[in-house]
Structure formats: structure tokens, C-alpha cells
Amino acid sequence: MKNDEQDIIKRILSGKTDDFAYFLDTYGQQVFNLIVRIVRCEYDAEELTQDTFMKCFESLSSFNAKSSFSTWLYRIAYNTAISFTRKKETEVNVYDENIWNTISDTEIDDTMNDESEENIKRLQKTLSMLPPDERGLITLFYEQEKTIQEIGQILNAKESSIKVKLHRIRKKLYILMKKEEEI
Structure with missing residues (x-):
């Protein structure tokens, strides 16, 4: 301090x-x-x-x-x-094992790194679909640029747990973005 x-x-x-x-x-x-x-x-x-x-x-x-x-x-x-x-939100469920297990990190990175206006709008829309705790985690890591260690301290969680959650949220965002693309 x-x-x-x-x-x-x-x-x-x-x-x-x-x-x-x-x-x-x-x-x-x-x-x-x-x-x-x-x-x-x-x-x-x-x-x-x-x-x-x-x-x-x-x-x-x-x-x-x-x-x-x-x-x-x-x-x-x-x-x-x-x-x-907690009282207001219900979680968006995107877990389909067939889809979930076939997504590569490269696919996710390619989609997340696409800075086209259309992709950014889709990302913003899908971010709003996440439950509050996941939006908070994404905000701390990507927007406020907190380290995994700092986030672990903030959330009183192990660093390994934070890494797993971030990975799952990125997969979830990818799936939601692909669904939005189809609409």
C-alpha cells in the first residue's frame, strides 16, 4: 500500500x-x-x-x-x-457440450480481436447478456486492467480459479456472438 x-x-x-x-x-x-x-x-x-x-x-x-x-x-x-x-438477474445458458468442446482458443482470439464496427457492436450486446459477476470479472481484467493476482484478492479467489473463469467467459462470449451473427 x-x-x-x-x-x-x-x-x-x-x-x-x-x-x-x-x-x-x-x-x-x-x-x-x-x-x-x-x-x-x-x-x-x-x-x-x-x-x-x-x-x-x-x-x-x-x-x-x-x-x-x-x-x-x-x-x-x-x-x-x-x-x-442477485435478485434481478437470470443467467443466460449457452452450455452445449457439443459446441463448447469444439471451440479452439484461436477461434475465440480471432473473433475477440476483430475490431470491425459490427463485431464491436455484437461484443457489446453479448457482454450485456452476461450475469453481473461475469461482467464484473471482464471489467476488472479487460477494462480496468487488473492483474489475475489483484482480481484474486478483490474476489477472494485463487488465481487458477480466476483464469478458468475468464477462459469460460471468453468461450461463452464467443458462442453468444456467433448466435447474434446468425440472427
């Missing part, structure tokens, strides 16, 4: 609560971007971002610096957004 952030936390815990604005300014937009990608509604994301920072502030004394502050904050944001969406 950055020493200056550790100092800011100490000041906040000693009563200088106005210093918490540093964290809002530094991480507010990134937290909002993660949450809006999961919940798909800016209004809800604004509320959940506020909830995230309130939870963070209220729990600041329990921050143990085993991970970076940002990792701890992202965990709170991710869990807040996922809890919110």
Missing part, C-alpha cells in the same frame, strides 16, 4: 474525516465504472458507489493493509454490486 494512503487512513481514524475525500477523488470514477458495468444502470451505480464508499468509511478501522487499499475498496464495490443484482 502506498505510504501516503496509509498516512491518510491514520489521519481519518484519528478524527480528520475530511481527508476521506482523497479516496473519493482518487477512486470514485473507477469504482463507479466497475459498478455501472455490473448493474447496467447509471442511477443505480451512483447509489451503489455511494454505498460502497460509506461501507468503506465505516469499516476503515478494519482495513488491515494485507492488500492495497484499492484492492480492498474494489472488493467492497464488487460485492455491493453483485448483492444488488
Whole structure:
């Protein structure tokens, strides 16, 4: 953790609560971007971002610096957004063993690396079909460029599990994109 952030936390815990604005300014937009990608509604994301920072502030004394502050904050944001969406979403099932097992990583890479306007639109549409936890994982890895290790800390999961999930989500996106192409 950055020493200056550790100092800011100490000041906040000693009563200088106005210093918490540093964290809002530094991480507010990134937290909002993660949450809006999961919940798909800016209004809800604004509320959940506020909830995230309130939870963070209220729990600041329990921050143990085993991970970076940002990792701890992202965990709170991710869990807040996922809890919110659990009641609302149903998963899109694309698992067909015959198709699933015949897809090569090369096919997936070729499709995902196609930057044509049509392909990007199809990708955006299929991303919105994913359940919130999968959208959150994709957002952390591809958009926020978090490492597998950081995502593991944020989600409290093993790195191997994160790698497997990312691989499966990429396959799922590929299948959904191919189905969209047929429509």
C-alpha cells in the first residue's frame, strides 16, 4: 500500500474525516465504472458507489493493509454490486457440450480481436447478456486492467480459479456472438 494512503487512513481514524475525500477523488470514477458495468444502470451505480464508499468509511478501522487499499475498496464495490443484482438477474445458458468442446482458443482470439464496427457492436450486446459477476470479472481484467493476482484478492479467489473463469467467459462470449451473427 502506498505510504501516503496509509498516512491518510491514520489521519481519518484519528478524527480528520475530511481527508476521506482523497479516496473519493482518487477512486470514485473507477469504482463507479466497475459498478455501472455490473448493474447496467447509471442511477443505480451512483447509489451503489455511494454505498460502497460509506461501507468503506465505516469499516476503515478494519482495513488491515494485507492488500492495497484499492484492492480492498474494489472488493467492497464488487460485492455491493453483485448483492444488488442477485435478485434481478437470470443467467443466460449457452452450455452445449457439443459446441463448447469444439471451440479452439484461436477461434475465440480471432473473433475477440476483430475490431470491425459490427463485431464491436455484437461484443457489446453479448457482454450485456452476461450475469453481473461475469461482467464484473471482464471489467476488472479487460477494462480496468487488473492483474489475475489483484482480481484474486478483490474476489477472494485463487488465481487458477480466476483464469478458468475468464477462459469460460471468453468461450461463452464467443458462442453468444456467433448466435447474434446468425440472427
